[in-house]
Amino acid sequence: MMRLLGFLTALLAQAGPALAVAGLQNVTPIADRVSGLYDLIFWITFTIFVGVWAALAYVLIRFRHRPDREAQQFHGHAVLELIWTVLPVLALIAIAIPTYQTLRYMQNTPPSDLTVQVIGHQWYWEYQYPDEQITLSNADLVIPSNRIVKVLVQSVDVVHSWAVPEFGFKLDAVPGHINEGWVYAKHPGVFDGYCMQLCGTLHAKMLTRVRVLEPAAFQAWLQQQHPGKKANVIP
Amino acid sequence: MAIPASAHPQDRATLEWVRWLTTTDHKRIGILYLATGFLLFLVGGLFALFIRAQLIRPENTLLTPDQYNQFVTMHATSMIFMAIIPMLIGVANYMVPLLIGARDVAFPRINAISYWLLPFGALMMFSSFLIDGASANGWTQYPPLSGGFFSPGRGVDFWIFGLHLLGLSSIMGGVNFLVTILNMRAPGMTLHRMPLFCWTVLVTSWLQVIATPVLAGVLTMLLFDRNFGTSFFRPEQGGDPLLWQHLFWFYSHPAVYIMIVPAFGIISEVLPVFAGKPIFGYLAVAYSSVAIGILGFFVWAHHMFATPLPASVRTFFMFVTMLIAVPTGVKVFSWVATLWGGNIRFTTASLFAIAFVAFFLIGGLSGIFLASVPVDIHLTHTYFVVAHIHYVLFAGSILAIFAALFYWFPKMTGRMLDERLGKIHFWLTIVSMNVTFFPMHVLGIMGMPRRYYTYPAQFTGLNTMESIASFVLGAAQLMLVYNVFASLRKGEKAPDDPWQGNTLEWTISSPPPPHNFDEIPVVK
Numbered sequence: 001m002m003r004l005l006g007f008l009t010a011l012l013a014q015a016g017p018a019l020a021v022a023g024l025q026n027v028t029p030i031a032d033r034v035s036g037l038y039d040l041i042f043w044i045t046f047t048i049f050v051g052v053w054a055a056l057a058y059v060l061i062r063f064r065h066r067p068d069r070e071a072q073q074f075h076g077h078a079v080l081e082l083i084w085t086v087l088p089v090l091a092l093i094a095i096a097i098p099t100y101q102t103l104r105y106m107q108n109t110p111p112s113d114l115t116v117q118v119i120g121h122q123w124y125w126e127y128q129y130p131d132e133q134i135t136l137s138n139a140d141l142v143i144p145s146n147r148i149v150k151v152l153v154q155s156v157d158v159v160h161s162w163a164v165p166e167f168g169f170k171l172d173a174v175p176g177h178i179n180e181g182w183v184y185a186k187h188p189g190v191f192d193g194y195c196m197q198l199c200g201t202l203h204a205k206m207l208t209r210v211r212v213l214e215p216a217a218f219q220a221w222l223q224q225q226h227p228g229k230k231a232n233v234i235p
Numbered sequence: 236m237a238i239p240a241s242a243h244p245q246d247r248a249t250l251e252w253v254r255w256l257t258t259t260d261h262k263r264i265g266i267l268y269l270a271t272g273f274l275l276f277l278v279g280g281l282f283a284l285f286i287r288a289q290l291i292r293p294e295n296t297l298l299t300p301d302q303y304n305q306f307v308t309m310h311a312t313s314m315i316f317m318a319i320i321p322m323l324i325g326v327a328n329y330m331v332p333l334l335i336g337a338r339d340v341a342f343p344r345i346n347a348i349s350y351w352l353l354p355f356g357a358l359m360m361f362s363s364f365l366i367d368g369a370s371a372n373g374w375t376q377y378p379p380l381s382g383g384f385f386s387p388g389r390g391v392d393f394w395i396f397g398l399h400l401l402g403l404s405s406i407m408g409g410v411n412f413l414v415t416i417l418n419m420r421a422p423g424m425t426l427h428r429m430p431l432f433c434w435t436v437l438v439t440s441w442l443q444v445i446a447t448p449v450l451a452g453v454l455t456m457l458l459f460d461r462n463f464g465t466s467f468f469r470p471e472q473g474g475d476p477l478l479w480q481h482l483f484w485f486y487s488h489p490a491v492y493i494m495i496v497p498a499f500g501i502i503s504e505v506l507p508v509f510a511g512k513p514i515f516g517y518l519a520v521a522y523s524s525v526a527i528g529i530l531g532f533f534v535w536a537h538h539m540f541a542t543p544l545p546a547s548v549r550t551f552f553m554f555v556t557m558l559i560a561v562p563t564g565v566k567v568f569s570w571v572a573t574l575w576g577g578n579i580r581f582t583t584a585s586l587f588a589i590a591f592v593a594f595f596l597i598g599g600l601s602g603i604f605l606a607s608v609p610v611d612i613h614l615t616h617t618y619f620v621v622a623h624i625h626y627v628l629f630a631g632s633i634l635a636i637f638a639a640l641f642y643w644f645p646k647m648t649g650r651m652l653d654e655r656l657g658k659i660h661f662w663l664t665i666v667s668m669n670v671t672f673f674p675m676h677v678l679g680i681m682g683m684p685r686r687y688y689t690y691p692a693q694f695t696g697l698n699t700m701e702s703i704a705s706f707v708l709g710a711a712q713l714m715l716v717y718n719v720f721a722s723l724r725k726g727e728k729a730p731d732d733p734w735q736g737n738t739l740e741w742t743i744s745s746p747p748p749p750h751n752f753d754e755i756p757v758v759k
Contacts, residue, residue, distance in 0.1 A: 038610050085564075096553075096607075166682075205689075
């Protein structure tokens with residue numbers, strides 16, 4: 001079942017330049033699935049849009065006012081009304097099933113190789129690597145590619161939101177809560193992050209970046225953070 | 236019970252302007268709501284123009300970051316509570332008693348109080364600019380940002396007081412219309428013979444009565460947290476910011492239905508008249524409003540999908556949110572079918588109604604993207620949501636209000652609005668509206684966040700285009716203002732029934748006599 005779903009999602013993802021159209025890459029499998037879902041929804045809604053506009057264009061031309069025309073005085077049509085109630089329900093079910101599967105995939109953090117705490121402040125992001133005892137303040141987050149990274153989003157003051165569009169990732173940082181998600185970057189690169197919840201005057205300046213390094217390079221980076229101390233090896 | 240010849244005893248005052256200020260006549264109250272609401276729509280629009288001017292290029296210095304956040308907050312607050320809802324209530328006030336064959340609403344004095352809470356609520360809100368600045372936390376006012384520590388000025392408190400007044404207006408109005416519609420329909424007018432606009436006002440009134448008290452409650456909780464040492468929303472004292480979000484959205488989601496359902500009703504009145512045939516699927520259209528009114532209470536957390544919510548909660552809200560698309564779709568298809576086989580006259584009123592169907596559709600469809608949680612995670616808090624909002628509220632509610640204006644202005648004033656000016660206003664509005672708001676979908680997919688006073692360079696091109704289009708959109712509304720004033724003075728005189736309508740208001744003079752109907756009609 002999961003394999004079938006994976007296949008369908010991959011199929012859709014290939015048709016899916018949704019994020020690519022926007023100039024963004026899909027860096028994580030979650031982003032791939034979001035892209036695929038987006039495309040599914042796009043095609044269904046686009047079909048409805050074209051259908052309604054075509055019908056409107058037709059009626060506005062075909063039935064425009066003529067002095068000799070009589071408007072047809074019908075009140076309804078049970079079968080037609082049934083069809084246009086049932087078909088949307090079916091379309092929504094077609095969207096709901098892969099949506100639900102993707103939601104479960106996103107919400108169940110797989111066993112992780114690394115844990116990162118993302119802490120929102122007015123107006124910068126702080127990153128902590130609890131197992132490595134590293135704290136980065138107002139700097140890029142550095143993570144390894146091809147590893148499961150558990151991300152714990154928190155805040156010390158107001159509600160913020162940590163988002164990296166190319167990861168398909170966004171979680172609100174609510175004081176008093178820990179909001180858990182996970183990231184698996186398929187390849188290295190540098191990716192833009194934003195604060196996405198109005199958090200005060202400099203909300204627009206809480207930009208951040210994630211640098212994804214090959215695992216070996218990441219290991220070297222870890223070592224650099226604690227010169228003289230042997231860093232934990234990330235499996 | 237004998238109905239007195241003049242239903243409005245206060246009309247004994249000698250000065251006309253005093254009669255206006257003390258009126259309990261639903262028709263005059265309706266006009267007061269419409270005029271005040273339209274003025275505040277222009278004020279809200281001015282905030283928007285400043286926002287767009289600031290965003291015409293990155294790192295612009297027209298507004299400071301704090302001013303920008305104040306304008307964003309007050310733009311939304313004005314438009315929702317002081318423009319769209321009041322204008323729709325204004326239409327309801329004027330038309331519902333006429334449509335059901337009544338002489339006034341059930342409680343005319345409470346109706347007057349409901350109106351007067353609007354200008355005073357607005358004054359309360361805007362006075363914050365003169366004190367130490369308006370609230371700058373977005374109309375959603377999430378704590379802790381809106382709490383006493385992070386928003387130490389008086390702006391939030393004035394916002395809360397102002398909204399308490401406006402909310403009270405809403406609750407009283409809701410009760411008034413519920414009683415009026417359920418009890419004062421003309422003999423023979425069963426619910427299934429009632430005009431669809433009245434159905435929508437019935438559902439809207441239900442929403443107002445049930446949801447608004449929750450807003451009043453949560454506003455009071457914030458007021459207390461800010462001023463009396465409580466900690467409903469303060470995590471360091473055992474409170475929870477999410478509690479605000481749940482309670483706020485419990486009201487604010489039905490609030491969006493308060494803003495759109497009467498608009499649906501307007502379209503259901505206007506389209507059949509200009510198509511020359513009855514509404515298609517009357518019962519489905521009527522009961523789809525009821526369905527929206529019920530389901531609308533079970534979707535609030537779709538505004539919170541990025542917050543720490545249990546998986547099961549997200550799933551529940553996602554399914555119900557998707558479900559709401561069904562009754563909405565039924566309406567859209569029914570409206571198209573209403574036009575089918577008709578003899579369609581293109582007047583400014585019918586053009587706005589047709590444009591509503593075409594463009595509200597986009598807003599409805601973008602909502603489906605936002606209903607799917609994984610996609611919403613990517614799109615929430617971005618300009619995609621801003622696009623969605625403006626398609627349902629501008630291309631939706633505002634276009635419907637314009638349609639109502641052009642349709643019922645002759646009845647209310649005895650004069651026709653100028654059709655040539657109206658059509659120019661229509662086309663300018665439609666084109667500039669789409670150029671302003673459609674690209675926001677793309678910006679959102681690209682990841683541009685909301686409520687940003689500046690933005691990274693890659694978002695520049697679309698922002699500049701939207702800003703220029705928004706200036707055209709703003710300027711176009713001045714044409715409507717001119718049309719209204721010029722027509723009031725020298726517009727063509729309107730007959731009782733300029734459009735060949737089918738509802739009771741067209742059986743009386745334009746404008747109607749104070750007591751509406753010489754004899755209460757009997758509906759067969």
